[in-house]
Amino acid sequence: MTDEQKRRRRFHEELDALQECLLEMAGIVEQLIHRATPAVLERDGSAADEVMDRDDRVDELEVEVDERVIELLALQQPMASDLRQIVTTNKISNDLERMGDHAVNISKAARRMTDTQPLPEIRELAEMAEITQGMVSDALASYVSRSAGTARLVCLTDDKVDDLRRSMFRILVTHMLEDPKRIGGALELLLVSQNLERIADLATNISEDVVFLVEGRTIKHGAELPDAPE
Amino acid sequence: MATTYDIDLGGRDPALEAVDLSVYYGETHAVQNVSLTVPQNQVVALIGPSGCGKSTLLRCFNRMNDLISSARVDGRVDFHGQNLYAPEIDPVEVRRRIGMVFQKPNPFPKSIFDNVAFGPRVNGMKVDLDALVEESLRSAALWDEVSDRLNDSAYALSGGQQQRLCIARTLAVRPEIVLMDEPASALDPIATQRIEELIYELKKDYTIVIVTHNMQQAARISDYTAFLYMGQLIEYGPTETIFTNPREERTEAYVTGRFG
């Protein structure tokens, strides 16, 4: 430990432990999304149980993060960047927990879809899945590397995902009108696309939090128009 | 060369302005070219590690450094457009208009009444002393506790009460600015809290500059915070900025407890 860090040793150990929790959550959530999304494309029903199990761990970690955050705030009087980090960690853990729940929803939809009539391949779905997974990876990477530039890029990508969801809606409606036997499968896919869009929104939230962490100002809700990356 | 920090005065007049202020103790350059503006009716906190010059800077504002023979002051302190260090200015008059409360409560070995009345008496203020003493003790949130024993010795009071007595004493000469040098550092937490509440009330009628080594206290009660290190002004700005997102690395290192 450097000389500086020897001071407030207990505080730094607590802070590191908090960070560990969050990183564990992030790792699991990323994996859940990676497991659940292909399951839809490949009509694999086995993912659901696994994903639900591991999501329990994410929920546990969220509770632990909450407790650690309260304790740090009450006992250690953190300031400046330490304060921003702790507050941000709290927000990101909430977002990650919800991402986990959406991943669970997706994997359950995949399982239900095995009983329905398969639909023709929808390019947009695969694209949505890929972009969303990329956004999640980038958002978490920007947190780990404390890069505001990467974070801002993620925010920019969110619009694309919204567009794709709207396209999916139109395509699926068309499919449903064409062949009533496809309704079951189409509705599941609709659900999946909504969950994916929510995951992308949460990834955007995380990125906005990262910018706050790094730069000390908030870009949420259009507080700052995302401009061209530096 | 030090950086000047222009702060947004929020539409208020400046109460005090230090311009390129330096203090030398013999060879030591204790305060180095500090410039800052104190807005009226606000609380400005001076923070920094021990020996950074914050008390020395504070004592420039009411020319208390004049009492130290080895101290030399360069630069200006502007008060209502006049430089306090101009040769024609009488330091005694300065101290009546800019009062000071010290770290350890230091009441005179006299009665409570005489303590508060001392300032008005030595300054020849033609006032109803009884009324003035009551007014000052009320402003210092001490009247209710001592109104029935004004002739008791000041030393019969507790530490927190003595410090409020010192504040009442300072207010009795009706200053515009009150300087406080770590006013609560010798007090227990409850007494400290009462002093902090008092400062919040006093802000309405006075401008307050407070030196504190307790960062949380500065964060709680001040509107603007100045961070000094080794005689230099490192950063000066609104308190919430200093404590959530300071501009300077050294400020960040200090408020997060990495040094000092």
Place this chain on the structure above:
Amino acid sequence: MSDVTGTRPLGSGESAFDRRRRRIGTLFAWMCGLATLVGVFALGILLVDVLMDGLGRLDVAFLTSFASRFPERAGVKAALAGSVWILGLTALISFPISVAAAIYLEEYAARNWVTKTIQTNIANLAGVPSIVYGILGLALFVRGLGLQRSIISGALTLSLLIMPLIIMASQEAIRAVPRTIREAAYGLGATRWQVTATQVLPMALPGILTGTILALSRAVGETAPLIMVGAVGFVAFTPKGLTDQFTVLPLQIYNWVSRPQDEFRDLAAAGIIVLLVLLLTMNAVAIILRNRAQVRR
């Protein structure tokens, strides 16, 4: 060894080391006590001796008679009156000047080499033998100012003698006033003289008074310088004016002791008792004054 601390239960008895420690402690305490007793013992012997010799001779007649060749008729009236006059005059002269000097040195003078020199010299003057002051008084007051061998010359000479003592004691007392009190007073817009007069002096007064009384006690006991400036051995009158001749108790006592007859030794002892009573009274006054000044805190 089983004497290592912490390994033996409490109350399990002393080790050899502890025993030795305790014994040395007791021995030390006894030796200090004995040293105290030596001083007290010597003083006690003196007092007993004096009281035994002099108490018999002490009566109203003794206090109201002048000195005489006949021991049964001799008394201390002139000497007592002389001592009291000297005491009063010396106090009146030395006190204001010394206190003013102390105030100047502590509150007003700049801390430079000039002040340091003055300070050192005052300390030196306090150690100068009193006979030297006698010679000075003779040259300066008796001859130089033409005051002749009078009580005022004696008072002035003794004032010079004790002024360094009062100055130093007063300076100590003034220095003992906490800096924080001064700061508070200055901070309220008081001028220097206001701070001095309203805060510093009142707080320093007990110390100043004590120092003054101690110095005056010394003056009351001085003989040599007073001889130099004209205190005479045989005086049959009490002083009525500043220019009168005079004698003092120590001188009278010395006179009687140098006479061959035994009865004069008893007279001397009685004189010593009177002198001691005078000194004790002065000390009592000092303590009363100091207490009154302190009670006002």
